[in-house]
Amino acid sequence: MRIVFLGPPGSGKGTQAQVIARSLGIPQISTGDLLREAADKGTPAGTKAQEYMERGALVPDSIVIELVREAISNGDQFILDGFPRTLEQATTLDDVLEEMNLALDAVISIDVPLDSLVERLSGRLTCPECNAIYHTSYNPPRQKGLCDTCGEDLYQRADDTPGAITHRFEIYKKQTTPLIQYYKDKGTLITLDGTRSIDEISAEVGGIITRLEKDHGVQRSYPSR
Numbered sequence: 001m002r003i004v005f006l007g008p009p010g011s012g013k014g015t016q017a018q019v020i021a022r023s024l025g026i027p028q029i030s031t032g033d034l035l036r037e038a039a040d041k042g043t044p045a046g047t048k049a050q051e052y053m054e055r056g057a058l059v060p061d062s063i064v065i066e067l068v069r070e071a072i073s074n075g076d077q078f079i080l081d082g083f084p085r086t087l088e089q090a091t092t093l094d095d096v097l098e099e100m101n102l103a104l105d106a107v108i109s110i111d112v113p114l115d116s117l118v119e120r121l122s123g124r125l126t127c128p129e130c131n132a133i134y135h136t137s138y139n140p141p142r143q144k145g146l147c148d149t150c151g152e153d154l155y156q157r158a159d160d161t162p163g164a165i166t167h168r169f170e171i172y173k174k175q176t177t178p179l180i181q182y183y184k185d186k187g188t189l190i191t192l193d194g195t196r197s198i199d200e201i202s203a204e205v206g207g208i209i210t211r212l213e214k215d216h217g218v219q220r221s222y223p224s225r
C-alpha cells in the first residue's frame with residue numbers, strides 16, 4: 001500500500017498516518033520528523049533545514065527529495081505524511097516510483113479550516129522518542145505530560161506558535177494546494193472532512209484502505225486505533 005496524506009498544518013496527517021502505518025505494519029515516512037531528526041543530529045542538511053522550519057517556510061526541494069528518496073528505497077509500501085508539498089516534489093516522486101515500477105494507491109487530502117488548526121496545534125504534544133502525537137484535550141496521554149508508549153516527557157514543537165502556524169497555513173495555500181488539482185487529474189485524490197473526531201476520520205480512512213486492499217485481492221477488516 002502506498003498512500004500520501006495531504007493537508008494543512010494540524011489537519012491530522014501525522015495522526016492518521018500513524019494509525020494506518022501501525023495497523024498495516026508498514027512505515028510512516030514523515031518529512032517533518034525526518035527533517036527534525038536531521039536538525040537534532042546537526043547534519044549539514046539538517047542545520048540548513050532548521051532555519052526554514054523555525055520560520056514555518058518550506059525546506060528547499062533538493063534537501064527534502066533526497067531524504068524521501070532514501071527512505072522509500074527501503075521497501076515498496078509506505079505512508080507518506082507531509083510529502084509531496086510542491087509540484088516539483090510531486091513530479092519527482094512520480095519519477096522515483098516509476099523507476100521502482102510502483103505507483104501511488106491514493107492521495108488522501110484532509111480538509112480543516114484555519115481556526116480549528118490553530119486550536120489543534122496550540123494543544124499538540126509530541127513524543128521526542130517515538131514521535132507519537134497527542135493533544136491536551138482531543139487526544140490526551142494517559143498520564144499527563146508522558147508518552148503512553150515510551151514514558152518520555154512530551155514536548156511542544158517550536159513551530160507551533162500562532163505566528164508560525166499562520167505562516168505555515170499561507171505557505172500551504174500557495175505552494176501545496178496546487179497538488180489537489182494535480183492528483184485529481186491523476187484520479188488518485190480522495191478528500192476527507194477533517195473537522196470530525198480522530199476516531200471518525202480513522203474509521204473512514206480504514207474503509208478506504210479496505211476498499212483499496214480488496215482491489216489488490218487482499219481480504220481483511222481494518223483494525224481501529
Ligand code: AP5
Pocket residue numbers: 007008009010011012013014015016031032033035052053054056057058059060061064081082083084085089120121123124125133134135136138139159168194195196197198201
Ligand atoms: P510537518 O512536521 O510535516 O508539519 P505540518 O505539515 O505543518 O503538519 P503538522 O505536523 O503540524 O500537522 P499534522 O497535519 O501532521 O497534524 P497532527 O496529526 O500532528 O513539517 C514541519 C516543517 O518541516 C514544515 O513547516 C517545513 O518547514 C518542513 N517540511 C516538512 N515537510 C516538507 C516538505 N515536503 N517540503 C518542504 N518542507 C517540509 O495533528 C495536530 C494536532 O491536532 C495534534 O495535537 C492532534 O492530536 C490533533 N488532532 C489530529 N486530528 C484531530 C481531529 N480530528 N480532531 C481534533 N484534534 C485532532
